[in-house]
Amino acid sequence: MLTKRRLLMCAPLALVALGAVQAKAKERVIKIEARKFRFAPNVIELKKGEAVVLELTALDFPHGFSVPDLKIRADLVMGKPVQVKLKPETAGQYGFLCDNFCGSGHEEMAGTIIVKA
Incomplete structure (x- = not known):
């Protein structure tokens, strides 16, 4: 059974864990498809310091990124x-x-990541 004192001692740990979950949830996922001979999208705009996950999928061939x-x-x-x-x-x-x-056409398979301040 949790006493009031133990509950108060556990509260900061719970807040830290909640903050970690919320920080992870804030990552924006950007889906990118790769196929001969293009990436879609081929222009990605980000903010400086923004945490993102690029989720890349090759649709027709083993590509590189x-x-x-x-x-x-x-x-x-x-x-x-x-x-x-x-x-x-x-x-x-x-x-x-x-x-x-x-x-x-491989030479044309390119894009740009634009990071804004």
């Missing part, structure tokens, strides 16, 4: 969503591309 300036790299297996967490700390434009050759 690379954002060199943000040191992000993922292999996309056809039909299996891959999640990449991102919290950009610097405003700017960051190019992304498919780095797994997927045929004629």
